Amino acid sequence: xxxxxxxxxxxxxxxxxxxxxxxxxxxxxxxxxxxxxxxxxxxxxxxxxxxxxxxxxxxxxxxxxxxxxxxxxxxxxxxxxxxxxxxxxxxxxxxxxxxxxxxxxxxxxxxxxxxxxxxxxxxxxxxxxxxxxxxxxxxxxxxxxxxxxxxxxxxxxxxxxxxxxxxxxxxxxxxxxxxxxxxxxxxxxxxxxxxxxxxxxxxxxxxxxxxxxxxxxxxxxxxxxxxxxxxxxxxxxxxxxxxxxxxxxxxxxxxxxxxxxxxxxxxxxxxxxxxxxxxxxxxxxxxxxxxxxxxxxxxxxxxxxxxxxxxxxxxxxxxxxxxxxxxxxxxxxxxxx
Numbered sequence: 001x002x003x004x005x006x007x008x009x010x011x012x013x014x015x016x017x018x019x020x021x022x023x024x025x026x027x028x029x030x031x032x033x034x035x036x037x038x039x040x041x042x043x044x045x046x047x048x049x050x051x052x053x054x055x056x057x058x059x060x061x062x063x064x065x066x067x068x069x070x071x072x073x074x075x076x077x078x079x080x081x082x083x084x085x086x087x088x089x090x091x092x093x094x095x096x097x098x099x100x101x102x103x104x105x106x107x108x109x110x111x112x113x114x115x116x117x118x119x120x121x122x123x124x125x126x127x128x129x130x131x132x133x134x135x136x137x138x139x140x141x142x143x144x145x146x147x148x149x150x151x152x153x154x155x156x157x158x159x160x161x162x163x164x165x166x167x168x169x170x171x172x173x174x175x176x177x178x179x180x181x182x183x184x185x186x187x188x189x190x191x192x193x194x195x196x197x198x199x200x201x202x203x204x205x206x207x208x209x210x211x212x213x214x215x216x217x218x219x220x221x222x223x224x225x226x227x228x229x230x231x232x233x234x235x236x237x238x239x240x241x242x243x244x245x246x247x248x249x250x251x252x253x254x255x256x257x258x259x260x261x262x263x264x265x266x267x268x269x270x271x272x273x274x275x276x277x278x279x280x281x282x283x284x285x286x287x288x289x290x291x292x293x294x295x296x297x298x299x300x301x302x303x304x305x306x307x308x309x310x311x312x313x314x315x316x317x318x319x320x321x322x323x324x325x326x327x328x329x330x331x332x333x334x335x336x337x
Contacts, residue, residue: 022323073099182225278308
């Protein structure tokens, strides 16, 4: 596989119209799937686009994949699991309350938040509930064990559903998204302020990453867990996590710099030190950390901008699925040797 055979990859990008605002992107097996704001799914795995309805009476607000199913939460209060073949299972009915966040693992374990509660569901269907100090829009599973990180007001809760009360890591303010490092040593949240906050899990040591001109809403770890790519600036800001203190005392790297144009989505390649970067004007770029090479994937829009809202690599790293708030979408297929 090569990233640097040409100055541009636009000829390898196949565009299409998803049909509505793209909320999330995922690969279910080999099939590229987009979750749309109007409650539908768009499957782009064949010669023609296929559509299925996940939420007939509501909009999709959030989505996560377990590799074989797309788990969606809507303003209809439903948590739905959908497959590529069209199967649809109602995981939960929260009686019209909005689903604020969902998370999924490859073993079928699921979690979602509704109001000021988090629910965790085992593959066998056993559900446990954790009361929260506030609503939560950010939840993430730890890489090992049945454990969750839940962002909320004034910090993050670390919870083993089978072990009672959570451990709370405190930091004043409104915490939005949550992510856990691939080695499980660090937990980070985005904040209502233009910054990130993090903790070292072993001792709760705080990490503060500030200086963003806009809110950070997209986070992505490199395949080796040594780098964290973030949105919210006029470049993709990449923090180092090689040391036991994470990024503290270290300077971040920047790639894909475009003055006065904000990065909206980031997605690290699953096997290489390269990151896909989406912008508010519809442009998508592929940036390689090893030599700072930058390759154009999708040119910026000349008319109304298609703000990039979703990026997702397939497991092999040969295809990148792109979606925008306007419904503009496409698939990049990388050249292989």
